[in-house]
Amino acid sequence: MNDLVSIIIPTYNTEKFIGATLQSVQDQTYQNWEIILVDDASTDDTVKIIQDFAANDRRIKLSVLPKNSGNGYARNVALEKATGKYIAYLDADDLWFPTKLEKQIQFLKTNNLPFTFSFYDCIDEDGNSLHRRVEAPLKLTYKQLFFCNYVGNLTAIYDADYFGKVVITATQKRQDWRLWLTIVKQIKETKPVPEPLAFYRIRKDSISSSKVKLIKHNFQVYRDFHGYNLIFSTVLMIRFLFTQLVIKPRYIKTI
Template identity: 30%
Template sequence: MNNLVSIAMCSYNGERFIQEQIDSILSQSYTNFELIIVDDGSNDNTIKILEDYVKKDNRVKFFQNDKNLGFVKNFEKAISLCNGDYIALADQDDIWKKDKIEVFIKNIGDNLLIYSDAILIDQYSKEIGKELIRPNGNLVEGKCNKAFIFYNCVSGNTLMFKKELIKYILPIPEKITFHDIWIAFIASTIGTITFTEEAMTYYRRYSEQVTKDSKKEYKTISDRLKKKEKSYLLHAENLVNYCKEFAKVKNIDEDMKNILDIFIGHYSNYNKGYFNLKMRDYLKKYKNELFAIKREKTRDRYIKRYYFKNKLLKIFFYSI
């Protein structure tokens, strides 16, 4: 098999790490690929770096946006420029294992999409000692679209899909804030997805500690509760937007339509506190599908988090 693989990468002020990522891609054991890089208005040395790669390797194709699109629409553009039988997505600051494409090609089979977990590394490319999803979460496979309503285990920088999926995923709806969950939902709705047991991507988290520290910066208990409540409201708004877009997908079954209708009604009134028995019944009925990404022993706890609407109960259950 010697199918063309397109690798869609988006860049933005990536001079610090992008060379290491591109080098890992150009060194792949599977060589029949094109690397499509779309820059979203970098003002550092990124563009010069990319221009140099174009001169060195004819597999590298570089495009510049006239205006900043944001990372979701930029990935949409990059995907639309791909010519391959398979499309893989790449972030500018990660590193790929040398045989990533080869392993994916061998294992995708009849599935529309294949992905893997990712090994976390720091700013010095040193392994942090854990993976992005496991061991605290699960990877999912098959026709498993219900698993992507609340959570996502298919990180964009770890996936590859067949070209026939493009007509279903593009354009990415305006209110979808992350392209990877949209792609995973569509792929597992109209077909099936799979994963490799071996993590094939090194996922860089060079600002992780800063993020952790910022979460602890509360002046008072009241301030902490207000920030939590604001976070919950934003989560509810995003969930409603996602469910509305998922509901428009032609291939969803009746069970999914009913689930999405219940969730949209529930979270559209998230600022009102109440106990939703119908929501609870649906969560219990589809517990193992909706929370498949979570460990089995923790799923009942997540059910409590999603059907209790009273503010004090929300704060309690989100803190345990």
């Protein structure tokens, strides 16, 4: 029997996108999954849309926070409720290809890996292709990940029987990068599925759309998460920026 996959989705005011996101999971060729949604006190119709889906699919499980507590907190609450062997992450505005879970679970088992991810394509707010594909090294080491987050949150899956449920402090920015660093540090290296399996939606108000915010949050990973002093963190950040400007562009393809 196929192992259960727990899909973690925090939501906040995503009424425009959440229906398509949930539909992309329902369309999976791999059907043994549960979706754990935790809504962070949305003020739009996000909760109603999820409830409509959940009414017709018992695999969709929703909890609503009494007050807005942040995406990281909502994600951790969802993780606590997960019961699957595999933990997968999906943001409330992104989409999966129909064969995403099937191909990744098979890839994990074939390559004897407890953690993997994949390439992904980029779309705009309206779902139009941006003709950009984000790839990654075919063997991703901890050192490479240390200087660049090659793992798209919407593509990552890890084996909870191997790692346990990996919890990162909810108040920290770049929670996803800190999570992958924690995981890959244990196994030294991993491999991505070498093809796109998801659509990443680039929104005007997202952190990734603001270069200044992104640099600030990445710097705090070296300062707070790794615990390096100001001078060494600055040196590491210079190396990080070199990777972003010189090395990472090799993995961003025009399609």
